Amino acid sequence: xxxxxxxxxxxxxxxxxxxxxxxxxxxxxWTIVIGLGTVWILDGLEVTVxxxxxxxxxxxxxxxxxxxxxxxxxxxxxxVTGACAGALFWGRLTxxxxxxxxxxxxxxxxxxxxxxxxxxxxxxxxxAFRFLTGFGIGGEYAAINSAIDELIPAFHRGRVDLIIxxxxxxxxxxxxLLSIVALDTAIFPKxxxxxxxxxxxxxxxxxxxLVRRHVPESPxxxxxxxxxxxxxxxVSSIEERVEQETGQPLDRPEGELTIHQRRSVKFTxxxxxxxxxxxxRSVLGFSLFIGQAFLYNAITFGFGAILTKFFDVPxxxxxxxxxxxxxxxxxxxxxxxxxxxxxxxRVMISGTYLLSGLLLFGTAYLFDRGSLSAVTLTACWxxxxxxxxxxxSSAYLTVSEVxxxxxxxxxxxxxxxxxxxxxxISGPLLFSDLTSxxxxxxxxLAFQIGAxxxxxxxxxxxxxxxxxxxxxxxxxxxxLTAAAGSLRGKGGRESxxxxxxx
Numbered sequence: 001x002x003x004x005x006x007x008x009x010x011x012x013x014x015x016x017x018x019x020x021x022x023x024x025x026x027x028x029x030w031t032i033v034i035g036l037g038t039v040w041i042l043d044g045l046e047v048t049v050x051x052x053x054x055x056x057x058x059x060x061x062x063x064x065x066x067x068x069x070x071x072x073x074x075x076x077x078x079x080v081t082g083a084c085a086g087a088l089f090w091g092r093l094t095x096x097x098x099x100x101x102x103x104x105x106x107x108x109x110x111x112x113x114x115x116x117x118x119x120x121x122x123x124x125x126x127x128a129f130r131f132l133t134g135f136g137i138g139g140e141y142a143a144i145n146s147a148i149d150e151l152i153p154a155f156h157r158g159r160v161d162l163i164i165x166x167x168x169x170x171x172x173x174x175x176x177l178l179s180i181v182a183l184d185t186a187i188f189p190k191x192x193x194x195x196x197x198x199x200x201x202x203x204x205x206x207x208x209x210l211v212r213r214h215v216p217e218s219p220x221x222x223x224x225x226x227x228x229x230x231x232x233x234x235v236s237s238i239e240e241r242v243e244q245e246t247g248q249p250l251d252r253p254e255g256e257l258t259i260h261q262r263r264s265v266k267f268t269x270x271x272x273x274x275x276x277x278x279x280x281r282s283v284l285g286f287s288l289f290i291g292q293a294f295l296y297n298a299i300t301f302g303f304g305a306i307l308t309k310f311f312d313v314p315x316x317x318x319x320x321x322x323x324x325x326x327x328x329x330x331x332x333x334x335x336x337x338x339x340x341x342x343x344x345x346r347v348m349i350s351g352t353y354l355l356s357g358l359l360l361f362g363t364a365y366l367f368d369r370g371s372l373s374a375v376t377l378t379a380c381w382x383x384x385x386x387x388x389x390x391x392x393s394s395a396y397l398t399v400s401e402v403x404x405x406x407x408x409x410x411x412x413x414x415x416x417x418x419x420x421x422x423x424x425i426s427g428p429l430l431f432s433d434l435t436s437x438x439x440x441x442x443x444x445l446a447f448q449i450g451a452x453x454x455x456x457x458x459x460x461x462x463x464x465x466x467x468x469x470x471x472x473x474x475x476x477x478x479x480l481t482a483a484a485g486s487l488r489g490k491g492g493r494e495s496x497x498x499x500x501x502x
Contacts, residue, residue: 010226010228010260010261011259012258013257013258014223015253016220017257018253018472019239020153020220020235021155021253021472022251022253023153023239024153024242024250026241028241029153029156032151035208035214035215036164037163039110040168040171041168041171042110042204043140044168044173044174045171045172045201046079046171047175048172049201054068054304056194057071057194061189061190062191066123070123078127078131082130083135083137083141083420084416084420086139087138087412087413087414087420089135089139090413091143091410091413092267092409094410094413096264098218100147102143103144104213107136109136110205111209115198116129118202138417141413141416143409145409146221149161149400150405154470154471154473156341158337159338161397162333163333163393166337166390167330169326169329176323179197179318182194216238222234223259224261224406224481226262228261255472258482258483262406270406274403274407274411281402285402287456288457288461289416289418289420291458292395292457294450294453295356295360295388295453303318307321310438311373324379324382325381325385327382328383328385328386328389329386329389332386332389337390337393340397341470345398345469346461346465346467348394350462351387353388354458354459354462356391357452357454357455360384361451363381363384363447364444366380367440367444368441391454396412396416398465398466400412401468405477405479
């Protein structure tokens with residue numbers, strides 16, 4: 001690494017990004033996956049538990065004067081609103097103060113809010129801490145996805161990112177099974193079981209917080225923010241550990257990067273990057289997020305209500321059905337993830353969105369005709385969400401890798417908040433209203449809206465998706481601080497190349 005003085009800081013030439021990307025997969029990478037990725041299990045646990053216990057909370061003796069519609073509608077919307085606000089608030093701080101500080105703080109916020117939800121004694125208390133729980137989770141999305149993409153080698157980035165985001169559904173499986181036990185009044189009283197589910201989420205968050213202490217700061221972030229010596233120490237220690245684990249010397253890194261170090265990036269630069277330099281990629285990110293956000297937030301919060309209202313499934317049994325679709329959701333990223341790194345981003349992103357949308361249209365048609373039972377509806381949803389889950393996970397992958405390093409966390413936060421605000425807040429409210437009428441036609445309409453948005457997003461991806469498979473982050477989008485001509489490859493702004501082909 002060489003350095004030189006510049007007016008705004010030092011000019012540094014380094015091969016740190018290339019050294020990180022050429023690392024073979026090792027136990028060290030598994031520590032990153034476990035320390036950072038397992039938080040999505042908590043998110044899945046949260047969302048699923050709330051959806052499954054909605055009917056129980058509305059019953060007399062639950063300890064809360066609340067209706068099922070308020071749980072799946074108002075409380076769900078507040079959770080998502082908190083996540084949107086948290087993403088924007090913490091996302092900006094993540095780009096400014098570092099990945100590690102923020103992914104420790106946001107998890108602590110989540111832990112505290114979840115624990116306080118467990119002791120809710122009134123409706124307003126439950127609503128307030130659902131919002132704050134979402135506020136912590138929203139910050140996790142920005143901090144965690146940034147750190148993961150910057151630490152995982154380019155060859156594995158796509159599948160790892162998809163599987164980690166898809167692990168949300170492992171939490172959903174746990175939440176479903178947990179709700180079965182918690183709602184069994186032979187084991188726990190009505191006013192105790194649901195509280196224990198939130199308490200367990202807080203305990204799991206505490207365990208993850210302890211593991212996460214050992215995850216290092218992103219060397220890429222350190223490098224740009226004038227802490228290149230610290231970045232060098234971290235990368236050297238990682239290389240030594242990987243060599244010891246594999247018993248073989250590492251390959252020589254290929255390519256260097258020259259940057260002008262800066263402490264911060266102005267908000268106007270971030271806005272110009274998103275809306276001018278990379279406007280086509282911004283259209284892509286927004287389309288992907290709004291499609292998956294409406295579908296998932298609406299269906300996740302309302303699936304239990306559909307089963308009980310249209311198919312007379314007992315409240316305590318809805319968890320069994322949710323386990324099935326949750327498994328299907330996790331299998332999607334798990335089995336299809338590798339194809340995002342081999343077949344390519346454009347084909348797989350557009351394909352998963354289009355297939356899930358078309359299958360959802362088919363499900364709506366069968367539901368409208370009265371051809372489905374609780375079992376066959378669940379089977380249809382399992383097929384739809386197998387593809388939709390991989391597509392939804394690819395939305396997070398896309399916005400975390402196609403924008404410059406200095407804006408990465410804020411980009412994730414912006415598209416998550418914007419897309420989720422449009423689909424994730426209105427989705428639960430609209431879906432709750434439509435399913436609460438008890439009319440088949442209203443529920444069919446909700447299905448068709450979700451399907452239409454997924455198909456539309458798939459078409460946008462077919463036109464605008466970036467071929468980012470197996471490419472370094474700096475090649476996909478040149479850092480704002482990079483010196484002109486300092487990068488190998490075609491990375492750079494859209495003025496120099498089209499995002500559809502970059």
